[in-house]
Amino acid sequence: MRSILAAGAIAIAALGLAPTHASAQSTLRIGLAEDPDVLDPTLARTYVGRIVFASICDKLFDIDAKLNIVPQLALSHETSADGREVTIKLRPNVRFHDGEPMDAKAVKFSLDRHLGMQGSFRRSELSVVDAIEVVDPTTVRLKLKAPFAPLLATLTDRAGMMVSPKAAEAAGDRFGAAPVCAGPYRFVERVQQDRIVVERFADYWDKDKVSIDRIVYRPIADSTVRLANLKAGQLDLIERPLATDVPEIKKDRNLTLQSVTELGYQGMTLNVANGDAAKNPLGQSAKVRRALELAIDRDAINQVTFNGLFTPANQWVAPDNAWYDKRNPVPGRDVAAAKKLLAEAGVKASLAIDFMVPNNPETRQVAEVIQAMAAEAGFDMKIRVVEFATGLSEAEQGRYQAFMLAWSGRPDPDGNIYSFAKTNGPLNYGKFSSPDLDQALEESRTATTREGRKAAYDKVADVWLKDGSVIYLYHRAMLIAHTNKLKGFTLLPDGMVRVVGLKMN
Known part of the structure; x- marks a missing residue:
């Protein structure tokens, strides 16, 4: 094992990134758990892609440590009394990397691109936007089909990332190969x-707070190798080290560990109506789906796999989140009740389930624990390990029955539930559909008060937690480990690596 880890470090050094005095002062080397998908904010959908975007594509708004929405490319906003118009004042004199102005016309272009481009994953996030109006060079007005409470939160992520119209028009669907933001x-x-x-972009609007000259992102899927390279000085920061590696990181005087409970969740997505693979008891019976949930001990998963560092959970937001439905606490394991539900559903023999699992160590271990637990209730979880991108493609095509799928999370609860539960939602891989749930989801978006939104989400929980196609399991502690030479890094709940204000000693 020691020779394998050394080989990983040597391999990175051989690629021209061996630390020298000069490069240590000017280069930040970040180890990613996966290779991102396309670097186009309109088409992208991976968590690691968002980490890279944090350095190249500013957004209209961002969040702070308390999840308050704060301006970034925008300066301010104003919402009309009826909630159907949002006027955004833009930061003046901002330039894209190609020198083109980041003005109201560019914002309109970017938002229209998100809404209209073929294959856009932002379309559903912005579907409530009816029209974008350029008021003046630094003012844009969004006209909405209905009041939309999550709008500003939506604009803190890729939907709020602006791209250069000149570069995007020239590149077309190849823009992601050389993004210009x-x-x-x-x-x-x-x-x-x-x-x-x-x-580093010399003409960045906040350039005085950017001191590191270059950032190199390296995808290293093996978390053990990722940590080994950090300890050896070949990387300066790594995201998502294993929870079981926390004691080792804390013992190293040269490293700093930062942790925060994620906005997202980890769970199992179940295929209930997406093609032939759904035509089995798990897909056709809510009782079978609840039986599978009752076979699982979430706290045991946390203790066995994550040394108790994570948060067992059963909803799309964590138990300490203000939007959590306290009427539905985390259920305990009940094998007898699970067997009873299976019998009521007519399942008389061990039920084989195609269990698709992304290829990373922690997720595989969780899947193996679930496999063992579920077997005691009458489920034969047949683990099928796939690369993450392959798994997403398989899920879209309905070629699975259960899928261990993580979601990185959004500051507004809408970003954690709407696209997954709404009929024909872009992330509704299980193809669950319920008119009552759809209506409640729409109410959660259009309600003009927090109390109204909370009441709508309680209606969502009443349907989704009983009949739905996701079994929520836990919320991770987002972990970032970095060298003590890196100063100024603060980990926010979205887990992004924000690079403004960072310095390398």
Whole structure:
């Protein structure tokens, strides 16, 4: 094992990133758990992609440590009394990496692109936007089909990332191969499965707070190798080290560990109506789905796999979140009740389930624990390990019955539930559909008070937690480990690596 880890470190050094005095002062090397998908804010959908976007694509708004929404490319906003118009004042004199102005016309172009481009994953997030109006060079007005409470929160992520109209029009659907945005760093190169390189943008609007010259993102799927390279000085920061590695990190005087409960969740998505694979008791019976849930001990998963660092949960937000439905606490394991539900559903023999699991160590271990637990209730969970991107494709095509699927989370609860539970939602891989649930989801978006939204989400819980197609399991402690030479890093609940204000000693 020691020789394997050394080989990983040597391999990175051989690629031109061995630490020297000069590069340590000017280069930040970040180890990612996966290789991102396309670097186009309109088409992208991976968590690690969002980490890279944090350096190259500023958004209209961002969040702070308390999940307050704060301006970024925007300066301020104003919502009309009826909630159907949102006027956004933009930061003046902002430039894209190609020198083009980041003005109201560019914002309209970017939002229209999110809404209209074929394959856009932002379309559903912004579907309530009816029209975008350029008021003046630094003012844009969004006209909505209905009041939409999550709008500003939506604009703190990829839907709020602005792209250069000139570059996007020239590149077409190839824009993601060389993105041009308005962030603190500009894209330099990408070698698939090896590295993404960005360099400091001299004309960034907040350039005085950007001091590191270059950032190199390296996808290293093996978390043990990722940590080994951090300890060896070949990387400066790694995301998502294993929970079981926390004691080792804390013992290393040269490293700092930061942790925060994630906004997202980890769970199992079940295929209830997506093709032939759904035509089995798990897909056709809510009783069988609840039996599978009752076979699982969430606290045991947390203790066995994560040393008790994570938060067992059963909803799309964590138990300490203000939107959590306290009427439905985390259920305990009840094998007898699970067997009874299976019998009521007419399941008389061990039920085989195609259990698709992304290829990373922690997720595989969780799947193995679930496999053992479920077997005691009468489920034969046949684990099928796939690469993450492959798993998403399989899920879209309905080629699965259960899928261990994580969600990185959004500051507003709408981002954690609407696209997954709404009929024909873009992330509703199980194809669950309920008119009552759809109505409650719409109410959660259009309600003009917090109390009204909470009441709507309680209605969502009444349907989704009983009959739905996701079994929520836990919320991770988002872990970032970095060298003590890196100063100024603060981990927020979305887990992003924000690079403005960072310095390398």
